[in-house]
Amino acid sequence: MIEQLKTTKNPLFSFELLPPLKGKSIQSVYDGIDPLMECKPAFVNVTYHREEFVYKKREKGFLEKISIKKRPGTVGICAAIMNKYKIEAIPHLICGGFTKEETENALIDLNFLGIDNVLALRGDPIKTESHFAAEKGGNEYAVDLVKQIVELNHGKYMDENLVNANPTNFSIGVSGYPEKHFEAPNLKADIRHLKEKIDAGADYVVTQLFYDNQKFFDFVDACRAAGIEVPIVPGIKPIESMRHITFLPKFFNIDLPCDLTDELEKCTTNDQVRVVGTEWAIQQSKELIAYGSPCLHYYTMGKSTTVKEIAQAVF
Numbered sequence: 001m002i003e004q005l006k007t008t009k010n011p012l013f014s015f016e017l018l019p020p021l022k023g024k025s026i027q028s029v030y031d032g033i034d035p036l037m038e039c040k041p042a043f044v045n046v047t048y049h050r051e052e053f054v055y056k057k058r059e060k061g062f063l064e065k066i067s068i069k070k071r072p073g074t075v076g077i078c079a080a081i082m083n084k085y086k087i088e089a090i091p092h093l094i095c096g097g098f099t100k101e102e103t104e105n106a107l108i109d110l111n112f113l114g115i116d117n118v119l120a121l122r123g124d125p126i127k128t129e130s131h132f133a134a135e136k137g138g139n140e141y142a143v144d145l146v147k148q149i150v151e152l153n154h155g156k157y158m159d160e161n162l163v164n165a166n167p168t169n170f171s172i173g174v175s176g177y178p179e180k181h182f183e184a185p186n187l188k189a190d191i192r193h194l195k196e197k198i199d200a201g202a203d204y205v206v207t208q209l210f211y212d213n214q215k216f217f218d219f220v221d222a223c224r225a226a227g228i229e230v231p232i233v234p235g236i237k238p239i240e241s242m243r244h245i246t247f248l249p250k251f252f253n254i255d256l257p258c259d260l261t262d263e264l265e266k267c268t269t270n271d272q273v274r275v276v277g278t279e280w281a282i283q284q285s286k287e288l289i290a291y292g293s294p295c296l297h298y299y300t301m302g303k304s305t306t307v308k309e310i311a312q313a314v315f
């Protein structure tokens, strides 16, 4: 597919989904995917969610620290999608919370399931951390995770005594930030680190969501100037509610262009916001296709109706 991306005139449609909250069934995942299957996605990404820590009140005023995972099931969902829809599913794999050995074991599980694609990420700090802290014996940056996956692709496992070990065949995606990662001192430094991930063996880049295409075009130019030659897939998220207008910039460290906020400010209901957000995403997508983007990747965040509307208007 990556080779196809380098030359295609017909851009691919793909989307990302979140595992459902713990306690929900796989049917809730299918209910979100089914409407989008009509738009023939080339692949589906499934996010990974780390544990969170909560404090439960116990006897005599003691507090007990408890680890909970609200959205488990990333790998199981990928296997279920591949089995049911016969399309590629790409689990996100993060450094946070994993030792290198646990990462290796997770990769072995993926390999046995026939899941040959991963999006390799560092992960964010958990809510109780002021900055990201790798697990003791874990990968510190996404580039370290990429290197570990590449080692496995060469049949090199952590146990050096293994002989004739099965080489895996992972294709590796990594993340890129047109408006820079929030911790990076500047875009140039961030792109230098992105190049390290590509040099380590990553095959393509998927970007953080953005609303100003010019920022994406400038980012691609800067990546190319820095020697990054792999496909760069833009990430698109339609604004669907009043809450998104403040939540998305804050959570993802991105700006909304004035033309967009001028329109959003006229809205008084979520329905009106959704109309503006959908139209913006359609125009954004059309412009990205005209620019030559090989694939457009949509963030559903658990809602497929709007993404379907956009995909039908664009592909």
Ligand code: FAD
Pocket: 046, 047, 048, 049, 050, 092, 093, 094, 120, 121, 122, 123, 124, 125, 140, 141, 142, 143, 175, 176, 181, 182, 183, 184, 189, 190, 191, 193, 206, 207, 208, 209, 235
């Ligand atoms: P890295 O590439 O490791 O970069 C992190 C920061 O460190 C950057 O500022 C970079 O410039 C800097 N840096 C990198 N290498 C070095 C180095 N050698 N020395 C010094 N500085 C360095 N999070 C999840 O928890 N689950 C998900 O499923 C998930 N999916 C995502 C999907 C996409 C498409 C994107 C864009 C993000 C996703 N995230 C996810 C969020 C991501 O984990 C965070 O943005 C995280 O803070 C950074 O991850 P990264 O892989 O970009 O990190």
